[in-house]
Amino acid sequence: MDLIQGSLRNPISRFMVALAIVILGIIAFSNLAIDLFPDISYPIISIVTEYPGASPEDVEISITRPIEKRVSRIQNVRFVSSRSREGISIVNIEFYWGTNLDLASTDIQQALSQIQDLFPEEAKLPVIIKFDPSQISVLVLSLTGPMDEFQLRELAEDFIAPRLESQKGVASANVFGGQVREIQIELERSKLEGMNLPLDKVAQAVRAGFMDKPGGSLKTGGREYVVRTIGRSPAVRELEEIVVHSHNGTPVRLRDIGRVRDGAEDAETEVHVNGVRGIVIGVQKQIGGNTVSVVDNVRKILPEIQKELPKGVSFQIINDQSTFIRKSIQNLQKEAMMGALLAAVILFLFLRNVTSTLIIAHSIPISIICTFVLLYFGKFTINIMTLGGLALGVGRLVDDAIVVLENINRHLELGESPMEASYKGAREVSKPIIAATITSIVVFLPLAFVKGIAALLFVQMAYTVAFSLLASLFGSLTIVPILTSRFLRGSKGKEKRSSVTHSLFQKTQTLFLGIDQSYQRAIEFALSHRGFVVLGVVVIFSGSLLLIPLLGTEFFPPSDEGQVRMGIRLPPGSPLEETKKRVEKVETIILSEVSELSSLWARAGSGKGRSVIFGGRFAGPHTGSASLMLVDQS
Structure with missing residues (x-):
């Protein structure tokens, strides 16, 4: 018994299977993480070793060079670079794409243990840090109030940060600015x-x-102290x-x-919020976490924390990554739904039958919902690439169902029973639509050989499109024959049309007849002038190739996040005080000239932590930064 015949003989079981998959897809969708892009992990590991009080030359000779020589022998290492600064050594190890960084970290730890005895006694233990773009703060808060900087920072570190870190999905809450006792x-x-x-x-x-x-311990009188x-x-x-x-x-x-x-402590950085010295708290999500969910959880607890703060101390959200993600995802969802709706309208206008349109249009939501199952078990997220794959495949999802239904309708017109017409019609075109679906999926096969960041981005899109097409194919060979055998009739059993539908079909009849006649004339001309048509196609194709050099290339299209970031760099060796003066001048200009400004966060000096490790030449007391959040004009 083949798949089509089994579906027609056991329609309830097929519907139950489809219903179970749909329910599973809905549950999977509710548990999917939402992010802007897929999880991107660069194959870079940094080794950070502090050597307090040592000059860059001493750090280079005593710490950096021994580490470089040892780690360069590790397997799959592509490139090793280092930076030696006063009191700190940073060695960056870049591996080939596809390297398991957990195993690489173990190899690095073993290599360091072999040379650790060569380090000076004053040097601290090396720290291994993986580079992960997802560890950028998803929410940045400012804390201001009528307290000195030491008390304000102590409040942020001892009370606020632990409360934020207790929220689901939050990895850490880092405090910047203020003074450390x-x-x-x-x-x-x-x-x-x-x-x-x-x-x-x-x-x-x-x-x-x-x-x-x-x-x-002290034992006396039958007690122990x-x-x-x-x-x-x-x-x-x-x-x-x-x-x-x-x-x-x-x-x-x-x-x-x-x-x-x-x-x-001697200040290594100074933070200003809207032109006033303050404290900034950066909230980081856990690896693979849901950015939107993490931000929502933090926002919910902020009013509770605010009630327990001293009088006059308040929060302000100065950066929220989830805002741009929400807008991007909502816009893409809107466009995908609009595309599905337009596809259904076009089907209705050309098929001129409500029942046929509904039978075919069901393929779109069912295929998309089934795809969410793949996204969940494949540990993907709802992001621009996966939703883009769904939007890309919306028009293709109905193709198989259209072919099956049209052939079934042809058999009905020949006088066959709905059951017989559904079986024969679906079986006759099963091989062509299977081949067409496989052809569409094979287009993405070269992505299996792509390496680097492009593979991380576009492989998820390929999986999404492929699985949605397979779900559509399954529905076309199972659900569509069942529905046509129950609800579709031949010319003798045409559905009764309302006056509105009948009037619409009458008004558009002339248009569709004109399109059909024009197409017939175009086919006749092409068949009678084959050489001319082939030559014309070749000329147009060749001409389009000449336009390629005129097209611009970029990795991502430009986007407006409503945020402006800038870096400030003075000559190396410039003191922090000089950097603060320059940053204050920049703040004054921004506050006076930018009317759309919502909030301004500026920092003089890079301080400690990841900003020093991954800042490269833009780290140190001679560097500064500013982040502007603009008012949403929409």
Whole structure:
């Protein structure tokens, strides 16, 4: 029993299978992540090693060169580059596309363990970081209020960031700007020399004194007590009492050779929000997370956090990636729905039969819903490429059903029963439509040999189009014959038309007859002037090839996200203070000249973290940046 005959004999089972797939597709759609582009992971791993206080030359010789020599021997390494700055070494390793970065990270860790003994004692352990574009902040918040910068940053790090990180899908909440508390010890050189007290001994004594240590246990009176010595204290006065030396039998305390004060770290960056110094919190999503869902979760909890903040402290959203994603996805969905609607209208005008139009048009929603099953189990996301694939295939989804229905209708006109006409009509054209579908899918086969970022982008589109076409083919050979055998009749059983439908068909009859006659004349001319027609096609094709050099090329078409980003770079070696002056001038110009400005976030200096690692020559105290969010004119 073939597929068509089995469907006609067991229509209920086929409908139940189709219904189950549709329900599964709806569930899959509700759980799909939404993003602008597919998940793109560049095959780049960075090794970051801090060497506090070392010059770039020392970092290069002691840290960078040994790492470069060792990691260059790892398998699948394409290119190794490095940057040595004051106190930090950054080695970037680029692998060939398709390399498993998890295994590569393990190989790098093993390679580093073999040379770690060669590093200076002051150097910190190397940190391995994978480059992932998805780790760009999906939501950027500013925090302002009548508090000093230290308190504001402490509030952001100790209270707000943990609350944000507890939300589903949030990987981290990074705090930028403000001041970081630092206990500073200022020693008097003359006193150290008088006691013959080296600086490193003072440092060791402070380190040992500022530490909680276990003291064992004490059993007495049937009870057991855990004993520990308390050394860690945030109070400056208690730190001054630490004994660092014994001089002539007299204990020397820290306050005897210097003073301890509660200060702040040397600023490496300064953040301004709308021209005022403030704190910025960047929210990052988890790898493979749903950008829109993460932003929604964070937005929901912001009012609750706001209620618990001190009076006068407030939030402001200065960058939201989900806004552009929502608009892009909504526009694409709108265009796809419009295309499906237009396809149904064209079918109705040419078939001139409501029943036939509905039988064919059902292929569009069912095929699209079935495709969501592939997207979910294939770990794809709803993005521009997958939705673009669905929009691309909307017109093609009805082709198989049209061919099957027209052939079934021909058999009905010959006087055959609906059941017999449905079977014969579908069976006769089954091989041609299968071949046509396979031909359409094979077009995407060369993408299997594409490497790099193009493969990550367009492979998802290829899978989407292919699966939707296969779903349409399955529906054309199963659901369409069942529906025609139940609802479609020959010329003797034509459906009754309303006065409106009849009037529309009468008015368009002349137009369609004219189109049909024009097509017949064109065919007759082409058959009687074959050489001329072939020559004309060749000339037009050759002429179109000559236009290719005149066309521009770009990876992505231009888009308007409503955001402007700019970088500011002074000569290397410029101090942070000079960079701040330049950034403030840029802020003044923007605030006075840009009337469409919604929010402005500017930063002088690159600070620490990923911005330093992946900033290249645009990282350091001599660099700055500004991000403008513009008002949505729509």
